[in-house]
Amino acid sequence: MVPVAEAIQTIIDLAAPLGIETVDALSAAGRTLAETVRSGESVPAGPRAAVDGYALRAGDQGERGLVSGEIAAGREQAIAVGPGQAVRIMTGGALPAGADAVVMVEDTEERDAVVTVRASLSPGAHIHATGQDIASGQVLLEPGATIGAAEIGVLATVGKTRVQVYRRPRVAVLATGDELVEPWETPPAGCIRDSNRYALLEAVRAAGAEPVWSGVARDTEDELATRFDEARHAADVVITSGGVSMGTRDLIKPLLQERGTIHFGRVNFKPGKPLTVATVDRTLVFGLPGYPVSSLVTFEVFVRPALLALQGAPQLFRPRVDVELEHELRPDAVRPEYARAIVRWQHDRLVARTTGAQGSSRLLSMLGANALLVLAPSEQPLPAGTQVSAMLTGPLL
Structure with missing residues (x-):
């Protein structure tokens, strides 16, 4: 029997990242980035007010005469501030020409178009400077980053709507056994409902891969061979459930020996000793035990890291x-x-x-x-x- 650590390392060595594809950045949550993303612009593009208040010159003394108009976010206006003047400005509003500071409205008193400032100011006060958040040319994300909510927000901020990511593996799940019936059917004597296939399909989806529906193969060599070949031609990875133990109806290992290379067929591990890992051409194959718990635990310990490796994920293992x-x-x-x-x-x-x-x-x-x-x-x-x-x-x- 192969030790657990050796089995995992063998699997990871077989699971090189798949190809790269370009996708919509705004719906790429969970994907692994395959490119370096740099900002093509400064954020903010120009100086902006960080608070509601008045734009003015910090070095002026005494009262300021109020300039007609108001500067709001999203509206560019041809307003300039001269010596001894101030203009109302809202958070996010573009700093007008001539101004070098913003005073918070709470620190002022306005009467008869005259603004009295009750706070000490320095140039740059309450201003978001050009490029303060993101500088033009700045590296924002590097290959291997997992795209989440914050990453999508940054990509949207700089107008990056298409990104290169590693392709998600297509994973076929093939159940085996004459005894299996669908969950909505009443099992005849000696039969059971197929729980493994549905549980594994969801586990595949949760690991970020694309599940491929491959049905049930009955316990004959011809049907198993046909179903298996259909599955491997439709997927990057094939997961079989059952048929990997030592019984006369356990047909997975002979099939894999005939078509490809078995890297190991038993692991010093509980639950799930009969785990089999093989490659058939470029398809990675996991033969999982038929017992439901063994199937899910072997998926968690051995299969999930491989699916993440195929996606180029930076972190393969659970904490x-x-x-x-x-x-x-x-x-x-x-x-x-x-x-x-x-x-x-x-x-x-x-x-x-x-x-x-x-x-x-x-x-x-x-x-x-x-x-x-x-x-x-x-x-x-x-x-x-x-x-x-x-x-x-x-x-x-």
């Missing part, structure tokens, strides 16, 4: 934190175990409790979990209060 166990826990005696847990703040420390029975088929153990506890093999129970490492998969409570 790790040290947590204190709230109760005794019995790890697996042989394999490293990733136990589903709820991590929360308690006073000044992080504590964790598992989500109950951790069986590979018990999908309820995933509900509410925001972490996977990374437990080293041990024949001894871990008492309450033991510090262990946790991979955060959701927000802290």
Whole structure:
């Protein structure tokens, strides 16, 4: 069996970023930037008022005569301020010719077209200078940046409406097994509803990739081969669910051996020992176990980082934190175990409790979990209060 760290490194080595495409910058949230973005202009383009008040000359003394008119944001007006004069100006208004400061309205008194200033002023007071926020030519974003709300705001500010990003991988999810029926069907005796395919499709989407619907392949060599070939020709990555263990109806590994290269077929890991990773031509293939929990946990630990690497993401792995166990826990005696847990703040420390029975088929153990506890093999129970490492998969409570 391959150790977990070696398996992850093998996968990352196979997951080079895909090609680059140009997309609408204003709807590129979640994408990874593939270019350097520089501002082609200064922001603000000219000096602007930072407050509501009066534009004037800071060096003038005494009262100022009020110039007719008012300067508001978004309206350029041919108004100039001479010695001993002032003009009303709103926040964001362009500083008029002759003025070098703005006094806040609270620091003034206006009567009979005369403004009395009750504050000390220096040139530049309450002014946003040209390029104060963004200088022309300034590097704003670099390759590898993840585009979020702030990045979209900056791109909009400088008029950058198209950006180059790494292409999202297309990921086909193919379930296997004669026993599977659709969720809306009543299972005949010996059958179960297909939960893995729908859970994995959503996990793929949450990882920023594009899911490709590939249906269910029945347990015959011909149907599996046909469905698999359709999936790999439609996608960059194929995820299969089930059919990777040691049974006579487990047909995924023989198919992959025939068509491509199997890089490993068993991992020293719980839950999900039968995980298989292969390449067929340029398609990366993950053969996940059929048990629902094993399927989702192996996706989280092994598949998700690969999908992020294919997108050129700068951060591939979930954050790790040290947590204190709230109760005794019995790890697996042989394999490293990733136990589903709820991590929360308690006073000044992080504590964790598992989500109950951790069986590979018990999908309820995933509900509410925001972490996977990374437990080293041990024949001894871990008492309450033991510090262990946790991979955060959701927000802290």
